[in-house]
Amino acid sequence: MKAGQIIFIIILAVVAYLAYKSYSKIIYNIRLGKANRIVDRPKDRWRNVILIALGQKKMFKKVVPAFLHLFIYLAFLLTQVELIEILLDGILGKHRILAPVLGGFYTLVIATVEILSVLALVATSAFLIRRLILKIPRFFQSEMIGWPSKDAIIILGLEALLLFAIFTMNGTDVLLQGIMPEKYPDTGTLPVSQFLGPWLFGGMETSTLMFLERMAWWLHVLAVFGFLLYLPISKHLHILLAFPNTYFAKLTPKGEMDNMPDVMSEVKSMLGLTTDDVAVGDGAMDELPEFGAKDVMDLPWNQLLAAYTCTECGRCTSQCPANLTGKKLSPRKIMMDVRDRAEEVGEQMRKRPADSEEVFDDGRSLFDYISPEEIHACTTCNACVEACPIMINPLDIILQLRRYEILTLSQGPSDWVPMFNSLENTGAVWQLPEERDAWIRQ
Template sequence: MNYLPQILFAIILIAGIGFFAKNVLRLRRNINLGKDVDVSDNKPQRWKNMAKIALGQTKMVVRPIAGFLHIIVYIGFVIINIEVLEIIIDGLFGTHRIGLKVLNTSIYGFLIGSFEVLAVLVLVAVIVFWIRRNIIKIKRFLSKEMTGWPKNDGNIILYFEVVLMCLFLVMNATDVQFQELESGNVISQYLAPLFSGLSKSTLPLIERSAWWLHIIGILIFLNYLYYSKHLHILLAFPNTFYGKLIPQGQFKNNDAVTQEVKLMMDPNADPFAAPAEDAPDPEKFGASDVTDLSWVQLLNSYTCTECGRCTSECPANQTGKKLSPRKIMMDTRDRLEEVGKNIEANKGTFVDDGKQLLGDYISHEELWACTSCNACVQACPVSIDPLSIIMDMRQYLVMEQSAAPSDLNNMMGNIENNGAPWPFNQMDRLNWAEES
């Protein structure tokens, strides 16, 4: 018996899964560069959010057309790839459609028939997505940050899905044994006549070629995810689980600021006393680079789907300001990748490269354009929070560099001196009433 096909299949499978595992470890390391944060509270609500948002796609259907098409692709692609289990078993043990030996013919036919129908639906949805992106050219796909690789990535993944679905249907259509069952060939029976003129020796060759290309394509797709925005296929689940639970308008107090305020309010504290020799270094206020952010925020950056819903809802962006919440997340991920490569190149240690997220990737103008309205957070279909990153970097600018805009400095000065944001003495507040 010739074991070469099984050996070759095992090598390809191990290589594909091994490379994917290596990228998962790299991803985990990069996310763990962020500060630790406790998100272990209210687990029942977190599981509920994950089930509703990541699994149930409840925030996708806010925009019905895109949401419905996405659900088709999501369900279709996941369910169709259940057949990968059969392909793996067949590849490793040299069997052919092992499912027919395990399941009743009608049950097996029902499953494969369902997969074929879903494959066609996925093809239709993907074609519509391609038209929306490349012919209709929906505005949110045309922002400045959506050029070059981000633009190409969106199309590449669509081509991937078309090829994989077509290979699946061709594989079924050219499988003579499967077609003779007349069970499950709901779609492929109409494709089979296209190959009817071929010899009996050619059909198995096409079927085997489609079979090999299908599984190799799936492994390539799996490993492509790390480099693509479609990493959200995997990360949407943990990201929605660890998403923000407090009301969107509520900002978390910075512990370092709280400690400073407590010290100032302590009547027994000596403001001129030197810190103890063993006292830890003062904690940095806010964030200027990715390592100042929490690991949840870094997870957010890798989960970003680049769909642009956040930017299309942003009032600052709509009025021509430079801010794009999508770009904030893309910049954070790009900088994090740069830091990760720096660590790899220097054997596990980060060597200062003279860059940081603030300034080199995200400008002051972008940060101060934000109105902190939370529209971007509300719009995100996978619970990403761009506002938290914006506010952390703003805090750094104000508290570490005293680099707030002049209008903001004037307002804070007025609050300190007059108890209100306006430049009027408290004694003059009712003058307007006397004049009337």
């Protein structure tokens, strides 16, 4: 076994272990949410996965970014095929093990990777220009200050590094194939590297070429491993979670708010509408029930999945009428807050003894992240829901928080009190002296 092989296998094992740890944390955090069985309409759900996650249908609301994003995405998908070979080569200590086996098909795959990589390089540059030079407003709102902005730049930088590695690797390989065909199997004609290779590396010593090829190969491997470990702490988790998130997304009309069955049965018995003899006040209701959500544990798990899926693109916020008119509400911030709070709760929960039966309480809640002013500004217009390319629904969370505020805390905008009173007493939103059908006689 060669030294390179041993190093590769050790790195692979360490990366696999670290990845297992950090991805387990994400799953743990998502499962902090309330149980919510989603098993209906599997066909429609798969349709959403195929059209919206895989097909990126909703990205195409903005055509230019959609194509740029598609280039990076396809390059990423196809690079995974190449990754299989890298793993095999690394473990077995071979060089381009699949080239002689697959022949023409191998050339096709690598050629496609090369073309997509060029397109991805264009896209990555364009995205960096958007963030660093054009400074598109939605990337510079208050919730993006600090880590979220850095995160985006790091990812784009990592992508650029990966592309640089791919072309150095292939470019030097093309030349080495001519020098040592027995060690460097024929890859067929590569569309980019056949020109780029001789142009950049032509005339170099064979040993320099070999060194560069190895360096680029390792850079490629390490960039991919780095990416894998970086994903769980970054907004880039969407490349994985977009699939489950679109599967579990809401299918009912956007205008429909979920019913609250507990409140319904209580109101029914209050109105004398219930036929079955429910024992009211048998002690089960001694403790006042909590309604709505004050923390991540009160939200259904799929909302936490959505929070981890959010890639902070800000399309929601750029469409939000409240945000557009200077209000504090930003739907993107709602998702980021839910994720940050889930991280915080998860971190503390994992520190507790496994058999702890106490209800978790760190004296904090989602309301330490999201102010009433934010949730009060929402017009429930669904523009954020419509705008999200991967079917995240910030509105549902806002409504859950409003329910908690009104039903459990009996707080909320004071302007709403007369409306609630009027609704309760007269059945109309306004308290008015006239009768409901007076308009007929006017």
